[in-house]
Amino acid sequence: xxxxxxxxxxxxxxxxxxxxxxxxxxxxxxxxxxxxxxxxxxxxxxxxxxxxxxxxxxxxxxxxxxxxxxxxxxxxxxxxxxxxxxxxxxxxxxxxxxxxxxxxxxxxxxxxxxxxxxxxxxxxxxxxxxxxxxxxxxxxxxxxxxxxxxxxxxxxxxxxxxxxxxxxxxxxxxxxxxxxxxxxxxxxxxxxxxxxxxxxxxxxxxxxxxxxxxxxxxxxxxxxxxxxxxxxxxxxxxxxxxxxxxxxxxxxxxxxxxxxxxxxxxxxxxxxxx
Numbered sequence: 180x181x182x183x184x185x186x187x188x189x190x191x192x193x194x195x196x197x198x199x200x201x202x203x204x205x206x207x208x209x210x211x212x213x214x215x216x217x218x219x220x221x222x223x224x225x226x227x228x229x230x231x232x233x234x235x236x237x238x239x240x241x242x243x244x245x246x247x248x249x250x251x252x253x254x255x256x257x258x259x260x261x262x263x264x265x266x267x268x269x270x271x272x273x274x275x276x277x278x279x280x281x282x283x284x285x286x287x288x289x290x291x292x293x294x295x296x297x298x299x300x301x302x303x304x305x306x307x308x309x310x311x312x313x314x315x316x317x318x319x320x321x322x323x324x325x326x327x328x329x330x331x332x333x334x335x336x337x338x339x340x341x342x343x344x345x346x347x348x349x350x351x352x353x354x355x356x357x358x359x360x361x362x363x364x365x366x367x368x369x370x371x372x373x374x375x376x377x378x379x380x381x382x383x384x385x386x387x388x389x390x391x392x393x394x395x396x397x398x399x400x401x402x403x404x405x406x407x408x409x410x411x412x413x414x415x416x417x418x419x420x421x422x423x424x425x426x427x428x429x430x431x432x433x434x435x436x437x438x439x440x441x442x443x444x445x446x447x448x449x450x451x452x453x
Contacts, residue, residue: 182407183211183252185277187270188259188289188396190216194223195439196393197260201400205257207446208404208453213253215242215273218262225392226438234262239269243276252279257403259396260289262299264307271311285406286315287399291323294333315353317406319399321361325349339364339381346374358416360398371416382417387427393439398423401449408453422449 184205190198198214205212217239221231256274261267274284288308290300305327312318312328322345326333329348334341342362349357356375363369363386370383401422405415425448426440433441 180254181209181211182254183213184255184257184403184407185213185215185253185273186257186259186400186403187215187217187261187273189218189220189262191220191223193221193438194225194227194393195442196223196396200393200396200442201257201259203443204397204400204446204449205404205407207450208401208408210404210407213251215239217260217266223392223438236263236266236269239266239273243269243273246277252277253282254279255283255285255403255407257285257287257399258311259287259399261308264304267304267307267311271314274314283316283406284314285317285319285403286312287319287395288312288324288328289395291327292321292395294323294326294335296327309352312353315355317356317358317412318349318353319358319360319402320349321395322359325359328352337364342372343374343379346372346379350374350376356412358402358412360395371420373413373416375412380413382413382420384420384424387424387431391427391430391437391440394423394427397426397440397442404449405453410453418449418452422452 186201188197202212216235218235219233256278258270290297309328325345331345346357359372362372367386368383369386370381373380398419402415402419405418425445426442429445430436430440
């Protein structure tokens, strides 16, 4: 089956994140990939200065109206960074209108990390994101985002019981499948957890201390590509973790490439994993 996927997130023209990562990765997975850019930035915001920013919120209703006229629909919708509560409302409307029956809404609630919200966001945004996550068929947060979504206390050190309780709380929010990223029970290791309401499975892999910007977007895009290539939830989570780690490894040692990961040369390995 030739699937058409819609991804909604921002475009950083330089920086290997968001749509400039999602579009090539999903396409490499054999998926027709449509996009709605939520904003356009000249570069991403981590380490660059003087970047330009254009908000595209006002374009979303017109895009939806034209798609409704043309009767364009999607097998799955994958959301990343959204810039405002208004955009969240538009995304919900797009999913209600354009997602095929039986299609998946995959939500990466990209809003926080390391125990803190990103600077642009506040509690009102968290509350709005909860309403989008409640509609998700697959929810893809990191631990910080999971805590904000569930009102859990954020912990830097934790055990399996804490992660299980957090997954159960996420499941109570969406009632569907959960992939929790950045889970590490010991030094030098990290991994991902999948939870379907009954079984929690953990995939551990090596942690590279000097991480790279944009790896969350690489992971989420590879996960969606693997899942839509008919891998199971756990196998898709594992494939995406292995691919993201390879991207970081391929980039290590090149100090000039500080702004992202060299994911493109490793795409052939992702295709082989599928």
